Amino acid sequence: MEIRDIETIEFTYQSTKRADEKGHAHPGEPREAIGTITRVVVDGGPDGYCPGGTRAANDLAARYLEGADPLERERRWQQLYRSQRLHRASLVAGTVSRIDCALWDVAGKYYDEPVYRLLGGHRDRIPAYASTMVGDDDPDGLGTPEAYADFAAELVDRGHGAVKLHTWMPPFDADPDRVVAACRAVRERVGPDVDLMLDSHHYYARTDAARIGRALADLEFRWFEEPMDEHSLSAYEWLTDEVGVPIVGPETAEGGPYTRAEWLKRDIADVSRVGVHDVGGLTPALKTVHLCESFTVACEVHGANAPNLHLLGAMTQPGEYYERGLLHPEYDYEAATPWLAEPIDPLNDDGTVSVPQEPGLGYDFDWEFVDANRLEARN
Template sequence: MEITGYELFEVPPRWVFLKLETDAGVCGWGEPIVEGYAKTTKAAVEEMVDNYLLGTDPLEIERHWQAMYRGRHFRGGPVLMSAIGGIDQALWDIKGKHYGAPVYDLLGGKARDRIRVYQWVGGETPEAIARAAAEEVDRGYDCLKLSAVSQLDRIDSPAAVARVRERLEAVRSEVGDDVDIVVDFRGRITTGMAKWVADELDPLDPMFYEEPVLPEHARSLPRIENRTKVPLATGERLYSRWDFERTLELDAIDVLQPSPSHAGGISEVRKIATAAEAKDMLVSLHCPLGPISFASCLHLDMVLPNAIAQAQNLEIHRADGNDLLGYLDDPAVFGFDDGFVSAPDAPGLGVKIDEEAVREHAQSRVDWQSPIWYHEDGSVAEW
């Protein structure tokens, strides 16, 4: 069997789908995307496939991963690792279909039957976010995620920090202590403010603080970890086992959050998670992306003993009329049940793409870009 061709589709809201074709008629799908850099990521995929992958045996996944990574003088970073990530997903999809087995079986078989899934909630006021949280709990979620801050100055006022606390207080008061709440800092604030905000939020018992500082300031994580009882998490902007190694060495993180679409695919994330397990660290795979990336996460979740909760951006329990699931022939393929989800058990990644819908949506102009925020003095703020 050889890889004979491929197609790339940029589709709303901000995703790229890759279809890898073989001479045996088996096709695999992957999701190589860096949000805001779709065209750049597509170009990287084209260079890798055109210059190396065409004509090769798709079943030799590890050889291909090593060649795509080590076969170039310049390596790593979000674009190249996301390109490899999407290709790697498609190769695992092909391999599973070839052998008639779900990817989790090819990775050694299940360590669990299902994984807890959490839902993001938002709102402009504490009352609005509390109402949104209550609605999600009513729909079966017992794990929620919210942003700690929208924007803070480099050193902000007590009143600003109080507003942050009021958001979480409102949610905690509404949903009670039986619901876990992940608080995402999104790397938006300085180390000094992260310490201050963590001090204020600690009494409300969050599940963990996500990305308290930017990855380039990871050396500050021990300073925050020493000040809080709440576990710390990071990893959505780390792209390889070597990036994660530097974070592991700090001994300040409890939960790693690699993304199979950004951190080199299923193959690389499996290795990152295994390294975390050896350090008594947990993983919660990051996935603010589409159904192919989500399926890749779920197959990993099934085999990773240290996976604790799965992020998602699909509102998977709302299959009927859900535009984000409209790229699938069967929108109900992700089995949501009482706050948990299981991996599809069909061969490969287990999701069948509605190519007609993909091709139709690929005709629209996407070009998603994140907003640019500014402080009051006109300097650029973190988004």
């Protein structure tokens, strides 16, 4: 059993999402977009798959991993992680993550188990919070505090027991007073029994972050996420001591589990943060979870995807929530992944999302759609 190739499957689809000049997602007119699936090809099978990845990273990784045992996931991840310093343009955390997750998909299929059971297995349903898109200037979207309140009430009516707000960020107005007004409007609308969180502009000065944080403490928000540049550890150390609302981080800081170990050692944030695709895969994400457990620090998981669901399914302490989104009043979240025959995270009646029970990661790819729209088929 050995790796024969790492293939990048490229296809087109109609996306109704656009990015603003800073890269934040908003609803938009339908446009043609390119999607990818990373496939680890194994002699004799089973092959492993994970949505995402790039041809440059996968072709390079194939040179390192061809002929290797796909079940030696730790060894394979270490090979790719240590090669990143030589290939900073292609072997970034997000691309290495897709290969690592595809290797976990191979293992789950080989052992005939869902991945969360290979990770240790603990629970098969995860409470989900609704995570909004970033604020905009659309009066029918998320353009006012009242619009946030209306949408939060709608999300609760749909069955979500918690809501996280992504408020305004440049190029839209990131005024702290406007952000606090939206948080207050949402709390007044949904009442005291719904958990609320805030993920706002990531580059506030510490004084503005503290102003928002004090207001969130008064509004009994669950946490305040990534309000400042995460490279400034001293700023987070100061903010955590300054405000009563729990501070969450790091989310996007480079360095995977190694960076999070430094935050834990210095007691910089109240709650740690990990996303499988942020740190380079399920292999380093599990290292991060065990680090947090050793320090008795809660670890919340960033992003909506199957690998994160499997990670949460194996965690014995918080991660309390799965992040379901990004959501917007004018965006059809369930229809956004036409390359899947079934969405990976439908909401259950009790406000949870089920961890996939099929062997591997559990993605149900619509291969008829993918094959009909493959780039090679159109050339």
